[in-house]
Amino acid sequence: MSLDFLTEAFQDDRLLWFLNRGTGVILLVLMTASVALGVLSTVRASSVFWPRFVTQGLHRNISLLCVALLIAHAALAVIDEFVNIRWFDMVVPFVGEYQPLWLGLGTLATDFVILTVITGLSRTRFGSRSWRTIHxxxxxxxxxxxxxxxxxxxxxxxxxxxxxxxxxxxxxxxAVAVRLGTLGTERRMDRRQSSPGRRAR
Known part of the structure; x- marks a missing residue:
């Protein structure tokens, strides 16, 4: 019975569309979580109940999950023959035959995410400023x-x-609003600690 159900499901022309759209929505949610955690991981303050390394670890792991889901999402778009999306449309933006602008933005997002994850995993090979610019x-x-x-x-x-x-x-x-708020506080603390009166003590 289960095998018949799977056979019928894969014969349904809508299956690939559901999978493609579903992975796209989940991917947006995961990318949002990754970006938000990445922003919050730069905040110096931490809590006993939520240490900073937890935020950084979640950010890293969710980013890796995003890459895996991105590959699946792009592959599903190529496999689905309802519209003509070629394999190189997955990596080269704005050259697709089907809605080149919207498709190209998706390809651009893929390229940026893969770039930031690769550079994140090999952070020690980059200077601090270069790594942050790429990230x-x-x-x-x-x-x-x-x-x-x-x-x-x-x-x-x-x-x-x-x-x-x-x-x-x-x-x-x-997340950005929280970071901007804490950034002002951190700068004021840095100025106090580097003031001549503070150093003289």
């Missing part, structure tokens, strides 16, 4: 992925889909 492209990757899903998704105007999009924007905006 900042993760923001562009997240934004490109967000716009890609909204532009190319056939159900992106549905209430639930727009709700996911708005929630993801809110999470990243909230």
């Amino acid at each position: 900042l492209t993760s923001y562009l990757g997240w934004l490109a992925g967000l716009v890609h899903g909204f532009g190319i998704g056939t159900d992106s105007r549905e209430v639930w889909s727009m709700g996911v999009t708005v929630a993801c924007v809110g999470v990243v905006a909230g």
Whole structure:
């Protein structure tokens, strides 16, 4: 019975679309979590209940999961023959025959995410400034992925889909707001510690 169900499922032309769209939505949520955790991991303050290394570890592991899901999402788009998406459209942006702008943004997001994960895993081989500059492209990757899903998704105007999009924007905006707030506090503390009166003591 289960084998018959699986056979019918794989014969259903909609299966690849459901899988592709499903991985796309999950991917947006994971990328949002990765970006937000990446922003929060730069905050110097930590808690006994939530140490900084936990945030950094989650950020790293979710980023790796994003790469695996990105490959699956892109592969599903190529395998599905409903529209013509070629294998090199997965890595070369804006050359696709099907909706080149929206598809190209998805490819750009893939390239940025893979770049930041690879450089993150080999951080010791880069200077601090170079690594941070490259790693900042993760923001562009997240934004490109967000716009890609909204532009190319056939159900992106549905209430639930727009709700996911708005929630993801809110999470990243909230993380950035927290970081900007703590950044001002950290700079004031640095100035106090480096002041002549403080050093004289």
